[in-house]
Amino acid sequence: MAIDKSLLSGSTTMLVLKLLDGQDMYGYQMIEELAKRSDHTFELKAGTLYPLLHSLEAKELISSYEKDEDTQRPRRYYQISRKGRKLLAEKQAEWITYSGAVNRVMQGGVSIADA
């Protein structure tokens, strides 16, 4: 099912940081990994991700390095910084607050499954 793009708005940064919290990744890999982990609910577009990565790097939430896997086109890997992990924790707390509040409002008759 394709999800209204505006729903995703605001949580993309959190999701990207979370991916990098597990391991260093390059852009294209994040797009695929996010699709995989979310059963294709999230299909992040390249036009969204790359500018986002650049802006996260400018804010020093992540850093990057090139890695040559010869025979492969060189890939730009990203790693999360200490500052990035701090923001991730904040975003995660925010998400819990936000989704909990939505569920409370929606609990006016129809039951909401939790995940």
Added chain:
Amino acid sequence: MAIDKSLLSGSTTMLVLKLLDGQDMYGYQMIEELAKRSDHTFELKAGTLYPLLHSLEAKELISSYEKDEDTQRPRRYYQISRKGRKLLAEKQAEWITYSGAVNRVMQGGVSIADA
């Protein structure tokens, strides 16, 4: 805690329709009711709500009528339409899919409370 406004993006329509699913309401009342039911996580701004109500009415998802409670300034009440209830059900299903997917992605080490 103030929530990143972009997180709310996309679910405002669903929340408004849900409020009207319970009873007819006027704009200002929705702002207060939403704040109350969400423990002030949501503080919808008038500049967001009124244009949204107008556009929902234009799409025939809701309709409105004026009601004079004398001694009070007349209030414009909104009621959800059949079409609106249908959209509400869809948005609700989307929310379940979306929040479930976010939680799955975030389940990579740190536990996420569910509401």
Added chain:
DNA sequence: TTGACATATATAGATGATCGATATATTATA
């Protein structure tokens, strides 16, 4: 009674996140 604040609705313009379109280059496959 006057001023301040809450109630109530409304609109214009700014901001910010995402997307679609487009571009480039390499690698794998048919």
Added chain:
DNA sequence: TATAATATATCGATCATCTATATATGTCAA
């Protein structure tokens, strides 16, 4: 050798929300 997948990048459009501003009424305290 052409096509698709991999991989990164940028621009402009779109859309939702917010801030600021406006108007008008009701209430309460000084």
